[in-house]
Amino acid sequence: xxxxxxxxxxxxxxxxxxxxxxxxxxxxxxxxxxxxxxxxxxxxxxxxxxxxxxxxxxxxxxxxxxxxxxxxxxxxxxxxxxxxxxxxxxxxxxxxxxxxxxxxxxxxxxxxxxxxxxxxxxxxxxxxxxxxxxxxxxxxxxxxxxxxxxxxxxxxxxxxxxxxxxxxxxxxxxxxxxxxxxxxxxxxxxxxxxxxxxxxxxxxxxxxxxxxxxxxxxxxxxxxxxxxxxxxxxxxxxxxxxxxxxxxxxxxxxxxxxxxxxxxxxxxxxxxxxxxxxxxxxxxxxxxxxxxxxxxxxxxxxxxxxxxxxxxxxxxxxxxxxxxxxxxxxxxxxxxxxxxxxxxxxxxxxxxxxxxxxxxxxxxxxxxxxxxxxxxxxxxxxxxxxxxxxxxxxxxxxxxxxxxxxxxxxxxxxxxxxxxxxxxxxxxxxxxxxxxxxxxxxxxxxxxxxxxxxxxxxxxxxxxxxxxxxxxxxxxxxxxxxxxxxxxxxx
Numbered sequence: 001x002x003x004x005x006x007x008x009x010x011x012x013x014x015x016x017x018x019x020x021x022x023x024x025x026x027x028x029x030x031x032x033x034x035x036x037x038x039x040x041x042x043x044x045x046x047x048x049x050x051x052x053x054x055x056x057x058x059x060x061x062x063x064x065x066x067x068x069x070x071x072x073x074x075x076x077x078x079x080x081x082x083x084x085x086x087x088x089x090x091x092x093x094x095x096x097x098x099x100x101x102x103x104x105x106x107x108x109x110x111x112x113x114x115x116x117x118x119x120x121x122x123x124x125x126x127x128x129x130x131x132x133x134x135x136x137x138x139x140x141x142x143x144x145x146x147x148x149x150x151x152x153x154x155x156x157x158x159x160x161x162x163x164x165x166x167x168x169x170x171x172x173x174x175x176x177x178x179x180x181x182x183x184x185x186x187x188x189x190x191x192x193x194x195x196x197x198x199x200x201x202x203x204x205x206x207x208x209x210x211x212x213x214x215x216x217x218x219x220x221x222x223x224x225x226x227x228x229x230x231x232x233x234x235x236x237x238x239x240x241x242x243x244x245x246x247x248x249x250x251x252x253x254x255x256x257x258x259x260x261x262x263x264x265x266x267x268x269x270x271x272x273x274x275x276x277x278x279x280x281x282x283x284x285x286x287x288x289x290x291x292x293x294x295x296x297x298x299x300x301x302x303x304x305x306x307x308x309x310x311x312x313x314x315x316x317x318x319x320x321x322x323x324x325x326x327x328x329x330x331x332x333x334x335x336x337x338x339x340x341x342x343x344x345x346x347x348x349x350x351x352x353x354x355x356x357x358x359x360x361x362x363x364x365x366x367x368x369x370x371x372x373x374x375x376x377x378x379x380x381x382x383x384x385x386x387x388x389x390x391x392x393x394x395x396x397x398x399x400x401x402x403x404x405x406x407x408x409x410x411x412x413x414x415x416x417x418x419x420x421x422x423x424x425x426x427x428x429x430x431x432x433x434x435x436x437x438x439x440x441x442x443x444x445x446x447x448x449x450x451x452x453x454x455x456x457x458x459x460x461x462x463x464x465x466x467x468x469x470x471x472x473x474x475x476x477x478x479x480x481x482x483x484x485x486x487x488x489x490x491x
Contacts, residue, residue: 007072007210008325010143016212016222018150019296020205021229025156026106026293027197028237029286031351033263035194036247042180043188044247047195048238052231054398055199058362059227060385061369061392062203066219067383068372070209072327073307075361075368082368082375085437086428091364092308093424097417098357099301100334102201104341105351106294107131109261113287127342134295135335138302141324142211145299149292156289160233163264163282167240170271176239178246192405193355198234200358201293202226203365204300216382241267262286298331305330312436313428352410356417359403366396 011019035044065078075095080088104127111127118126138145181187205223209215212222241250241263249270250263260266265283272278306327309318322328341350369385369392385391407414428437 007321008142009211009213010141011146011208011212011218011222012214013218013221013225015146015150016205016208016218017225017229018153019146019208019299020202020222020226021157022149022153022292022296023201023204023300024199024226024230024293025153025160025233025289026109027200028160028233029156029264029289030109030261032194032197032238033241033247033250034259034261035191036242036251037259038183038194039187039191040180040182041176041178041242041247043183043185044191044195044242045238046188047191048198048234050398051192051195051199051402052234054395054402055202056227056231057391057398058366058395059202059223060387061395062206062365063220063223064381064383064385065365065369065372066206066209066223067216068379068381070212070215070219071307072207072210072303073311074203074207074209074304075365076304076307078372079364079368082371083364085439086425087364089313089424089428090421091361091368092304092313093421094357094360094364095304096301096308096357097420098201098354098361099204099297099304100337101341101350101357102297102354103131103294103301103334104338105347105354106290106297107338107342108347110287110290110294113290124343128339130291130294131335131339131342134291134298135331137295138299138331139322139324139326139328141326142208142299145295149296149299152288152292152295155285156292157229157233159282159285159288160237162278163268164236164240166278167244167267167271168236171239171243173243175246176243179248189405190409192402193352193409196355196358196402199227199230200355201297201300202230203358203361204297207300207303210303220383237264245270298334301334302327302331305334313432349410349413349416352406352413353417353420355406356403356414359399359406360421362399363396363403366392366399370396 032044032048035047038044039047066074069077069081071077073092076088076092079091107127107130108123110130111123111125114126115121115123137148183190202223205219205226209219212218244250244267250266251259253260253266264286265279268279268282305314306319306321306329308314309316309320309330311319318327318330318333320327320329344350370389372379373388
């Protein structure tokens with residue numbers, strides 16, 4: 001088989017942690033507080049706790065798939081292998097929808113923030129400039145992109161810890177419990193889509209597998225450290241913001257009945273006042289949280305689109321790497337789509353479409369994990385989901401519950417999302433050649449410089465044969481090789 005140019009392997013566990021936290025951290029700074037009018041502090045707390053359990057179970061389960069199939073396509077490859085090409089296409093399309101349509105909403109928030117500092121420049125112009133600048137950074141290579149992501153993520157995390165240090169000493173359970181359930185216990189269900197903001201896009205770590213130095217070890221470490229950090233930050237942020245002056249103080253600015261999507265400055269102003277240096281520091285550094293998520297999701301979106309082009313589900317030019325070993329064509333294509341979505345001015349609906357895509361991905365990925373465990377038990381799995389099968393079942397049922405909550409609260413956007421998936425399936429049937437359409441991908445995808453199999457180590461610790469292939473393990477199963485031509489099954 002002809003070799004193809006591979007990605008640059010530059011990511012270790014620290015950079016993977018930065019990417020995982022960076023993808024998500026903007027959700028700590030804005031958006032989640034809009035669930036408080038629906039559920040109040042008690043309902044939002046229940047929704048956040050439930051969503052936290054779901055995401056922990058999902059990440060532990062998804063890491064098994066990522067380590068077994070370390071390739072840029074992520075869920076697209078996992079579902080294709082387990083459930084067939086058609087559902088694989090649905091998972092891949094949902095993944096692309098999530099990662100392509102999340103950045104326009106974040107870019108709009110960046111533009112609005114910068115507009116307050118530079119009123120003469122239109123916010124959409126600043127958002128478009130952000131797209132151009134950060135797409136350009138991604139075009140330079142994964143090392144530069146991940147290093148920048150590490151920098152802005154560390155600053156954003158530090159700012160959230162500082163916020164917690166200032167607000168939590170003033171926490172009051174009485175203030176936290178004001179109007180605890182404005183719409184009854186049913187408001188907790190309506191709050192679920194907003195609680196998802198605390199963790200949305202953490203799964204993007206898996207899409208950098210081909211750029212990870214040792215994916216079988218580092219992906220698990222990166223996933224685990226990022227998820228633990230996010231759970232801690234979500235708790236600190238939620239209690240620190242709501243427990244100062246009640247939930248209304250972090251939803252409605254003084255003298256306004258229009259909800260604000262910037263809860264942290266509102267909470268901090270109740271503690272130190274708007275003229276205090278800490279307030280200006282939070283507002284200033286808060287931009288790093290938006291930039292971290294924006295930049296990180298641009299990076300992972302390029303990998304998801306690239307995989308579609310590489311396997312032939314999209315035009316082949318999308319699946320080519322540049323001389324800097326980056327998916328330049330995919331990045332530029334995503335930027336064009338993102339700019340169109342940005343200038344539509346419907347960022348609220350756009351981010352909801354992204355949430356639909358994420359939840360579809362979660363459901364299909366967990367079904368794929370359960371099926372692969374049953375149909376191909378002998379396949380090498382460097383990491384096993386702890387608590388199987390309970391862990392993936394919890395993630396699956398939780399994702400279905402969240403999908404139902406989003407569909408209940410945003411049915412019209414759900415129809416738009418369904419139309420996008422229908423269009424993808426129509427293209428799959430009419431635009432993709434049959435020999436590509438009916439192909440299932442190998443369980444062990446190329447992850448060493450783009451080759452289709454790993455070089456055989458001289459002294460593997462053990463080997464076995466499954467379905468006509470020889471498998472070898474060494475280093476306590478941390479790495480492995482597969483040789484489709486070796487059918488001796490020698491021990």
